[in-house]
Amino acid sequence: MPELERALVTLGQNLDYPATPNLSGAVARRLAEGHRPSRPLLRRRSLVVALAILAVAAGAAMAVPQARSTILEWFGVGGVTIRYVEELPEVPKASSELDLGDRVSLAEARRRADYDVLFPELEGLDRPRIYFRDPPAGGMVSYVYGSEAAPKLLIQQFAAGGVLKKLVAGATEVDFVSTRTGSSVWLRGQPHDLFFLDASGEYQYQAGRLVGNALVIEGRGVTYRIEADIERGEALRIAESLR
Amino acid sequence: MVGRPLSEAELVERAKHGDQDAYGELVHAYQGIAFRTAYLLTGNGADAEDAAQDAFVKAFYALSRFRAGAELRPWLLQIVANEARNRRRSAGRRVNLALRVEADPLSGGAAPSPEVNLLAGERQSALLAAVNALPEEQQQVVACRYLLELTEEETAVTLGLRRGTVKSRLSRGLARLREQLEVSDA
Numbered sequence: 001m002p003e004l005e006r007a008l009v010t011l012g013q014n015l016d017y018p019a020t021p022n023l024s025g026a027v028a029r030r031l032a033e034g035h036r037p038s039r040p041l042l043r044r045r046s047l048v049v050a051l052a053i054l055a056v057a058a059g060a061a062m063a064v065p066q067a068r069s070t071i072l073e074w075f076g077v078g079g080v081t082i083r084y085v086e087e088l089p090e091v092p093k094a095s096s097e098l099d100l101g102d103r104v105s106l107a108e109a110r111r112r113a114d115y116d117v118l119f120p121e122l123e124g125l126d127r128p129r130i131y132f133r134d135p136p137a138g139g140m141v142s143y144v145y146g147s148e149a150a151p152k153l154l155i156q157q158f159a160a161g162g163v164l165k166k167l168v169a170g171a172t173e174v175d176f177v178s179t180r181t182g183s184s185v186w187l188r189g190q191p192h193d194l195f196f197l198d199a200s201g202e203y204q205y206q207a208g209r210l211v212g213n214a215l216v217i218e219g220r221g222v223t224y225r226i227e228a229d230i231e232r233g234e235a236l237r238i239a240e241s242l243r
Numbered sequence: 244m245v246g247r248p249l250s251e252a253e254l255v256e257r258a259k260h261g262d263q264d265a266y267g268e269l270v271h272a273y274q275g276i277a278f279r280t281a282y283l284l285t286g287n288g289a290d291a292e293d294a295a296q297d298a299f300v301k302a303f304y305a306l307s308r309f310r311a312g313a314e315l316r317p318w319l320l321q322i323v324a325n326e327a328r329n330r331r332r333s334a335g336r337r338v339n340l341a342l343r344v345e346a347d348p349l350s351g352g353a354a355p356s357p358e359v360n361l362l363a364g365e366r367q368s369a370l371l372a373a374v375n376a377l378p379e380e381q382q383q384v385v386a387c388r389y390l391l392e393l394t395e396e397e398t399a400v401t402l403g404l405r406r407g408t409v410k411s412r413l414s415r416g417l418a419r420l421r422e423q424l425e426v427s428d429a
Contacts, residue, residue: 004420016340017282023278027300030296
């Protein structure tokens with residue numbers, strides 16, 4: 001092992017760790033009391049964006065009571081799985097927040113992501129606020145346009161192997177469309193909500209319907225998600241401008 | 244007659260069927276590495292304890308998804324790391340690690356002179372400062388791979404990364420550490 005790596009191992013052995021608490025006792029007590037862990041909300045003070053539409057009902061697919069929600073059909077596009085349910089479950093209001101990660105420059109996002117990060121080169125679009133978060137594996141880059149309180153457009157990209165889930169109500173329109181970037185699906189109509197599968201395999205709420213309809217595209221090993229209160233043609237123009 | 248101790252696979256199988264005593268033995272076996280992992284990722288003892296405790300509770304209910312024959316340690320550490328990173332994000336702070344006061348920078352060798360010890364101690368402090376200054380994603384892979392002495396594969400599973408990503412982040416992290424140490428030596 002080279003010298004620097006050996007020095008790091010030695011450093012690890014000399015770190016000032018607090019004494020290990022009696023976790024086995026505490027865990028045993030919680031299990032005996034039947035405590036299940038609450039699903040943590042993915043928040044960060046500096047970058048939590050309040051959703052404009054709090055009335056959106058959302059919840060993790062795994063938490064949907066069978067009596068209230070029947071999965072009628074499902075299919076997948078890239079790293080997104082779409083499930084039809086008869087009724088979207090309710091979710092606490094506090095969950096209506098969007099965790100996008102660290103605020104970064106485009107150059108930093110491109111440096112940190114494990115794939116080629118595209119940027120929309122469309123005349124008329126303002127400069128977005130750019131965020132990076134990891135997980136999902138490979139990182140997720142988000143462009144937010146408009147104010148934090150009322151975003152107008154959200155563009156996200158992540159490695160297609162990621163595991164984002166989208167839950168849609170039965171009346172949401174779902175159409176397959178083709179774009180220069182790759183195969184895609186257009187979601188329009190009733191609210192749809194986005195979920196992230198954490199490292200433990202638990203579904204965590206990541207974003208609700210932020211601003212409107214959504215175009216989800218898979219191409220070049222990356223999934224792109226364009227969400228705005230716009231129609232399909234405009235979303236496709238944005239998708240086609242990704243460079 | 245005293246029976247043989249149960250193997251880890253047997254304990255896992257029993258825990259999967261709701262045996263909390265069997266699971267307690269697994270928690271006891273892994274609580275040290277779990278807590279240290281959480282501490283390196285949160286930089287805070289209280290957060291690390293909460294993260295590790297929640298992770299073990301969550302893992303118990305997720306055991307049905309644990310694949311028979313897979314390595315338990317990285318699977319558990321992955322849950323711990325996720326809990327820890329969520330807490331660190333919520334706190335919005337950087338991780339700043341510290342050395343033990345009685346740190347023995349030349350452990351294993353013959354008793355060094357005070358001057359040699361002082362120099363080695365300064366080098367460790369410089370290395371720690373450089374680790375603390377690493378970008379988060381590089382700091383995390385360096386911490387798992389070297390400070391916790393996980394294998395590359397375990398590091399990948401723990402942090403939910405592809406192995407290639409671990410390699411590239413380690414490479415970038417080590418290069419940055421070398422640069423920092425050259426600056427501090429100059």
